[in-house]
Amino acid sequence: MTQQDKEARVAQARAFFKEGYGCTQSVVLTYADKLGVPAEDLARLACGLGGGVARMREVCGCVSGMAIVAGAIKPALNNREDRAANYALVQELAASYREINGSIICRELLQLRTGLVEESAPGERTDEYYKKRPCEALVGIAAGLLADKFE
Numbered sequence: 001m002t003q004q005d006k007e008a009r010v011a012q013a014r015a016f017f018k019e020g021y022g023c024t025q026s027v028v029l030t031y032a033d034k035l036g037v038p039a040e041d042l043a044r045l046a047c048g049l050g051g052g053v054a055r056m057r058e059v060c061g062c063v064s065g066m067a068i069v070a071g072a073i074k075p076a077l078n079n080r081e082d083r084a085a086n087y088a089l090v091q092e093l094a095a096s097y098r099e100i101n102g103s104i105i106c107r108e109l110l111q112l113r114t115g116l117v118e119e120s121a122p123g124e125r126t127d128e129y130y131k132k133r134p135c136e137a138l139v140g141i142a143a144g145l146l147a148d149k150f151e
Contacts, residue, residue: 006147013143017136020125022050026139027065031146034072052106055118060106062135062142066093073149089149096145101138109134 001009009030016026024046032039048054049064067090074089076082098104107114110133123129130136 001147001150006144009143009147010140013139014136017139018125018130022047022122023061023135023139023142024049024065024068025061027062027142027146028068030139030143031069031072034150035069036072051118051122055120055122057107057110057112057116057118058105060097060104060109060138062138063094063097063104065139066090066097066142066146069146070149073146093145093149097142100141109138 013026013030016029017023021029021043025043028035028042028046029039032042035042037045046065046068050061052058052060053064070086070089070093074082074086076086094104101109103109106112107116123133
C-alpha cells in the first residue's frame with residue numbers, strides 16, 4: 001500500500017469515528033473492501049467490541065478491529081498452521097499498537113481507574129467528548145498499522 005493509500009485509510013478511520021461509529025467499527029469499516037463483507041454487516045458484527053468490549057474497558061476496540069481485519073491478511077479457518085500465522089500477525093499488530101500508545105487496554109488508554117463500571121450507553125459525541133478522548137487518533141493509528149501489512 002502506498003503512503004498516499006495509507007494516509008487515506010487513516011483519514012477514513014478517523015472520519016468514521018467522527019461520524020459516530022465505535023472504535024472497532026471505524027477500523028473494520030475502513031477495510032470493508034478487503035474483507036469482502038458488506039459495510040452494514042461489518043458495522044453490526046463489530047459493534048459490541050467498542051469501548052474495550054461493550055464499554056467494559058478491556059482490550060481496546062481498535063486492537064479488536066485490527067484482529068478482525070487480520071483475517072483478510074492472514075486468513076485461517078480450521079487449520080492449525082494458518083491460525084498460528086494469523087495469531088502471530090495479531091500479536092505483532094498489538095505489540096506495535098502497545099509500543100506507540102503504551103497499552104492495548106481501553107481503560108489505561110483513557111486513563112480510567114481500575115474497577116470503574118460504566119453504564120452501557122455510549123457517551124454523547126460532543127466537541128467536549130472529542131477533546132477528552134484519544135479514540136479518534138487511536139483508530140487512525142490502528143488503520144495505519146494495518147495499511148503497513150497490506151501489500
